[in-house]
Amino acid sequence: MRREERTSTSARILYRPVGITSSIVAGVVAGQVFQQVWKRVSAGDGADAPKALESEYSMKEVLAAAALQGAVFAVVKAAVDRGGARAFQRATGEWPGD
Template sequence: MSVVSKTFYKPLSLATSVLGGVAAGAVFGQIWKRISDDPDTPDPKDLRRSNGEVLAAAALQGLVFGLVRAAVDRAGAKGYRAVTHEDPS
């Protein structure tokens, strides 16, 4: 990757990462509302919530964020390659 391409890709990658984080948060919130009686995600320090509920929410959140981040990064890399005809790595 050329220096110009690398300079162009970094801010694009940062912007897509931020948007991916926002999208992942929204997706996780919607999933949690549908599977839990309480629409608010459990705070790990809230001792009134069960260990199972807190750990399940954390695992689900990690899964959703990982999947969305990978999908967004992959789409950004493919889009970058389509425009510049260079791989972003």
Template sequence: MAKAAKIAYEPVGLALGVLSGVIAGAAFKQAWKMLGHDEDAPDATDEDRTWQEALLAAILQGAVFPGAKAAGDRAGATVTRRFTGTWPG
């Protein structure tokens, strides 16, 4: 039964992975605006931005994206267990 759960989890996990990436991108953009920045977040090599802006953007992005991925993975595993009766671990 565990093999069936893993097989069932594949398409669910893939779809939720894409969705969580989209949600994470929107959440990051919103958080960046809430911090008082109207423009897009800087890249590390953006010459026109300060060290503080570049590092803050990287730290915030580094927190948001893995959190969204973990939430999507957990939701996918939960849905899979509901349908198969087995956790897809």
């Protein structure tokens, strides 16, 4: 069984700017990853992902693009958040969450 340790208030406060910065970086990285993935899975060459209000795409295409984009963003954000928390823990000795 894992022993839970309470994070100090100072660790949470110190981590806040790191968390905000990593969220911004994660959003930028996720956007780039999604564009590359979409280019590989879409039928058209250099095609941008369909937006919900673009009438030339079917509902199926729009929903598939949205689902893929959401999955990519969630995975990239989780990886960046977890990596940032581990780096913070190595630097300070305290886990920034919980």
